Amino acid sequence: MAINVPLLEVRQLTRKSHDGSLLLEDINLKVEVGERWVISGASGSGKTLLLRSLAMLDPAEVVLEWNGEPVGAHNVTLYRACVIYLAQSAAIIDGDVRENLRLPLSLTMHRDLKWPETEVSDWCHRFGKEVDFLNRDAHDLSGGEKQIVALIRALIICPQILLLDEATSALDPKSVKVYEQIVEEWLQEDPNHRATIWVSHSEDQRGRVSDHTVNLSAGKIEGSEP
Amino acid sequence: MFQTLSYFDVMLAASLILINGAISVALKLGLEKKLAWAALRTIVQLTLIGFVLEWIFAVQSWPVILAIGVVMTSVAAFSAVGRVDHQFPLMRINSVISVFSSAWLVTAITLFAIIGYEGWRDYPAQYVIPFLGLVLGNTLNGISLGMDKLGDQLKRRRGEIELILSLGGTRWEAGRSSVRNAVRTGMIPILNSMLVVGLVSLPGVMTGQLLAGASPVEAVKYQIVIMFIIAAGTAMGTISVVLLSYQRVFNSMHQFLYDEIKAKSNRRKS
Numbered sequence: 234m235a236i237n238v239p240l241l242e243v244r245q246l247t248r249k250s251h252d253g254s255l256l257l258e259d260i261n262l263k264v265e266v267g268e269r270w271v272i273s274g275a276s277g278s279g280k281t282l283l284l285r286s287l288a289m290l291d292p293a294e295v296v297l298e299w300n301g302e303p304v305g306a307h308n309v310t311l312y313r314a315c316v317i318y319l320a321q322s323a324a325i326i327d328g329d330v331r332e333n334l335r336l337p338l339s340l341t342m343h344r345d346l347k348w349p350e351t352e353v354s355d356w357c358h359r360f361g362k363e364v365d366f367l368n369r370d371a372h373d374l375s376g377g378e379k380q381i382v383a384l385i386r387a388l389i390i391c392p393q394i395l396l397l398d399e400a401t402s403a404l405d406p407k408s409v410k411v412y413e414q415i416v417e418e419w420l421q422e423d424p425n426h427r428a429t430i431w432v433s434h435s436e437d438q439r440g441r442v443s444d445h446t447v448n449l450s451a452g453k454i455e456g457s458e459p
Numbered sequence: 460m461f462q463t464l465s466y467f468d469v470m471l472a473a474s475l476i477l478i479n480g481a482i483s484v485a486l487k488l489g490l491e492k493k494l495a496w497a498a499l500r501t502i503v504q505l506t507l508i509g510f511v512l513e514w515i516f517a518v519q520s521w522p523v524i525l526a527i528g529v530v531m532t533s534v535a536a537f538s539a540v541g542r543v544d545h546q547f548p549l550m551r552i553n554s555v556i557s558v559f560s561s562a563w564l565v566t567a568i569t570l571f572a573i574i575g576y577e578g579w580r581d582y583p584a585q586y587v588i589p590f591l592g593l594v595l596g597n598t599l600n601g602i603s604l605g606m607d608k609l610g611d612q613l614k615r616r617r618g619e620i621e622l623i624l625s626l627g628g629t630r631w632e633a634g635r636s637s638v639r640n641a642v643r644t645g646m647i648p649i650l651n652s653m654l655v656v657g658l659v660s661l662p663g664v665m666t667g668q669l670l671a672g673a674s675p676v677e678a679v680k681y682q683i684v685i686m687f688i689i690a691a692g693t694a695m696g697t698i699s700v701v702l703l704s705y706q707r708v709f710n711s712m713h714q715f716l717y718d719e720i721k722a723k724s725n726r727r728k729s
Contacts, residue, residue, distance in 0.1 A: 292714055306711045314627025336623070
């Protein structure tokens with residue numbers, strides 16, 4: 234990676250709705266390695282849309298560079314394998330928790346990855362979940378437990394950027410702390426290649442997990458700090 | 460020898476619909492009007508097609524046969540997607556492409572390779588139109604069922620599809636289980652009928668040949684050919700329309716265009 238190239242650079246991101254009205258307008262963002270960002274703004278200001286657009290999940294007009302490389306059809310799956318979007322209502326597939334966690338390993342992109350048994354049980358244990366958690370039917374999990382599964386599933390594939398969209402909204406305060414700690418440790422493990430972008434309505438949480446803030450209002454950046 | 464029917468015989472059969480009418484009145488099903496309309500349409504449509512075929516069989520002209528084939532195929536293609544619950548972009552065009560390519564291909568293979576041109580070149584209309592019609596009728600069903608299932612699956616599995624994409628999966632990895640379920644659903648009716656054919660009922664073509672005095676063994680041979688060409692046509696048509704539709708809702712950026720699948724507006728039926 235060349236020196237001084239941002240990990241992620243977004244230029245002129247614009248998203249329109251079906252009727253042509255602007256949902257996101259001219260968003261520019263530069264995320265350097267090791268940075269911890271938070272996107273703040275009122276409900277409906279476009280935070281989720283912005284995170285989804287950063288994950289390139291929806292069509293949008295944007296110039297997006299990742300490690301200095303433009304992201305396009307040729308490398309978008311690799312990009313998404315490294316820049317992972319974690320939705321507020323964590324998606325699960327049919328089957329037990331283990332099958333859910335192993336889902337990425339079934340994809341061509343991650344076929345060489347090994348199942349990190351020790352790490353998985355360690356993460357589960359830190360959330361107060363014992364071994365039988367892996368055998369539970371994923372449809373029986375609470376919203377918070379699904380969020381835990383989503384985080385572990387993302388960490389298994391060693392991403393570079395986590396896009397956390399209200400990713401702890403259904404967790405109890407103790408689990409929220411554990412969640413934040415695990416994310417922080419993951420970041421500090423390799424701060425020269427990693428970064429986080431959070432969306433959170435909790436002011437306390439924003440203070441804990443970020444050192445850069447983007448304020449979004451009606452789909453536009455109103456200001457950023459520092 | 461083949462027993463022809465008088466118009467009185469047909470009227471007698473038509474009066475059987477009164478049984479349905481009586482049931483509808485007795486149980487207050489409110490179907491009398493619909494029954495009368497359906498009976499009328501059966502009579503009018505079949506009578507008209509009888510006259511049309513009478514004329515086509517008399518002229519035996521290729522341009523006329525092809526023109527009728529195009530009309531039949533277009534009607535099948537449009538009605539195949541006319542009643543499905545979810546609208547995909549360019550769904551009608553996809554249906555036309557799929558129905559044309561699958562039905563015409565298997566009909567051509569049947570006529571030129573299986574039966575052989577020598578056997579039917581003097582009476583092309585008698586062969587082309589019934590074979591094409593049989594394939595179309597079944598392909599239409601497969602496409603309807605397949606598209607219904609595809610829309611339902613893609614709508615219901617949005618979370619799972621986007622999850623796979625967000626973990627670095629390709630659009631095919633994200634969409635393949637929906638595609639598979641849709642194709643499977645489209646092929647179920649023909650598979651079922653292949654399993655019970657001859658055991659539960661004698662299929663139409665075979666019945667027709669037996670009534671016309673053909674030997675049962677000859678009639679069976681034709682029926683076997685028919686079952687296989689129908690199965691092939693249905694499979695090809697269903698796979699084609701499902702894959703074309705899949706392509707319309709996943710772009711080259713491996714994004715799922717969920718909003719492009721529109722729920723059909725609830726049209727009230729009189």
